[in-house]
Amino acid sequence: MHRSQGEPLDEAFWSRRIAQALKVRSALVSDERTSAYRVVNGENDGLGSLVIDRYGDQVVMKIYSEALIAHLPSIVTALGSVIRNRAVVLRFARRVAPAAERLGLGNGMIISEHSDLDPVVEYLENGLKFEADLVHGPKTGAFLDQRENRALVRRISKSRAVLDVFSSSGGFTVHAAAGGAVSVHSVDISPHAIDAVKANIDRNRELPTVSTCRFSYQCDDAFAALDGLNQRRKRFDLVVVDPPSFAQKQRNVGAALAAYERLVELAAPLVNPGGLLMQASCSSRVTVGEFHAAIDQGLDRAGVIGELYCDTAHALDHPVGFPEGAYLKARTLIIRDPARPRKGAR
Ligand SMILES: C[S@@+](CC[C@H](N)C(=O)[O-])C[C@H]1O[C@@H](n2cnc3c(N)ncnc32)[C@H](O)[C@@H]1O
Structure with missing residues (x-):
């Protein structure tokens, strides 16, 4: 799933790894002309089966392994400590979706304190405006x-x-x-x-x-x-x-x-x-x-x-x-x- 090198898979672990991945993207974090980018690229960032994409103040987590489902509460909390967000949208790869559903986690489920949240968002790419549907769009939305x-x-x-x-x-x-x-x-x-x-x-x-x-x-x-x-x-x-x-x-x-x-x-x-x-x-x-x-x-x-x-x-x-x-x-x-x-x- 990922290279934990004996570290406990707790909230601190996930926030450390997500923060490390975000640091690699520092040029994009400070780029006011681009508000959507990949924060975690799975195994390539040492976090196998996990993809996290940011669209402004909403974040999409795509899960490619059943083994990650048990860690979702820690990952979501850790993510919130690294990237302040209004919502986390959970998306599951096709082979993982049935296991997630058995635990009451629907594909496209939105975790947010805001009840009026619209997962169809406008974002900037290279200074141009685009729309992405974070629940139904391709990949994580775009x-x-x-x-x-x-x-x-x-x-x-x-x-x-x-x-x-x-x-x-x-x-x-x-x-x-x-x-x-x-x-x-x-x-x-x-x-x-x-x-x-x-x-x-x-x-x-x-x-x-x-x-x-x-x-x-x-x-x-x-x-x-x-x-x-x-x-x-x-x-x-x-x-x-x-x-x-x-x-x-x-x-x-x-x-x-x-x-x-x-x-x-x-x-x-x-x-x-x-x-x-x-x-x-x-x-x-x-x-x-x-x-x-x-x-x-x-x-x-x-x-x-x-x-x-x-x-x-x-x-x-x-x-x-x-x-x-x-x-x-x-x-x-x-x-x-x-x-x-x-x-x-x-
Ligand atoms: C990789 S995406 C293209 C991404 C796009 N160029 C962009 O910059 O966002 C592939 C696209 O091909 C379309 N597609 C799939 N099969 C197709 C076909 N046989 N003919 C035309 N479009 C097709 C899909 O609807 C999808 O929008």
């Missing part, structure tokens, strides 16, 4: 791990037509618009995600760059959407592809690699020459080497040349303490020649 890649997208979006594939609630969409994109087309299969994109854009419309950006939305399967955009000969200057984990199990790794290859094959031809393609993977079982090889295969199948612009990873509040902890990988390529004939496109 995908906080892409914060620095979103900041990168903001820096490289000026005057570009941007395509945000697997947009979720529009983290990349809003950053691209804030960075001066002329247009952003957001694609996600979930209608809730597309509604959230629209709401998050509206939250930031007071920014001149956001108010002048042209937005369009597509609630669709990403593979079908990319195929359709190719057929309609649409072109973009920056394409971001940030799919969900394709390899929840080791046996899915082959299929995941084929999916990354296919996404690159479909996305690269949509990029204008000199434009950028950012392809991400959050599959912990897919190694960096395998991911890069899949990208190369996809470029090859598309007959497109992609030169390395940069390789990036998760934000710094997601420290990596063991190889599988490095789950998030992103490769950004400069697309040089999308006009060459496609070799054996499937």
Whole structure:
């Protein structure tokens, strides 16, 4: 569960470990432009099976092991002594939820003295406003791990037509618009995600760059959407592809690699020459080497040349303490020649 090195698992232990983890994030704690970040990243912070994310004055604890349930009262009290909060939302991994429920702990249970508390919160990321549903939203409410890649997208979006594939609630969409994109087309299969994109854009419309950006939305399967955009000969200057984990199990790794290859094959031809393609993977079982090889295969199948612009990873509040902890990988390529004939496109 964690490396206690013989220490008693009492309140003092948990507050010491949470305080240590918070110290690692001191740059974020003092960053007035960002109010949501990961405080404890499980095993990577020496607290296996425990994730704690902060959204302003509310905190979400996600529990990945039944063994932690007995310690929840001490952890919640310890957390309150390190981070003053109005509420702690408990979320349990699917395999842990039945055991928690037997003890009367429902998934999404809110521990708070405030009866009027709304777990749908507004938070800041890089100075931009977003909403997260701490009870029903993905992960603990939002995908906080892409914060620095979103900041990168903001820096490289000026005057570009941007395509945000697997947009979720529009983290990349809003950053691209804030960075001066002329247009952003957001694609996600979930209608809730597309509604959230629209709401998050509206939250930031007071920014001149956001108010002048042209937005369009597509609630669709990403593979079908990319195929359709190719057929309609649409072109973009920056394409971001940030799919969900394709390899929840080791046996899915082959299929995941084929999916990354296919996404690159479909996305690269949509990029204008000199434009950028950012392809991400959050599959912990897919190694960096395998991911890069899949990208190369996809470029090859598309007959497109992609030169390395940069390789990036998760934000710094997601420290990596063991190889599988490095789950998030992103490769950004400069697309040089999308006009060459496609070799054996499937
Ligand atoms: C890792 S999240 C994307 C995070 C997002 N880019 C962000 O910055 O917050 C993956 C998203 O893919 C969407 N999704 C899953 N399967 C999909 C598919 N086949 N086509 C399109 N979207 C899909 C999910 O609804 C989810 O919003």
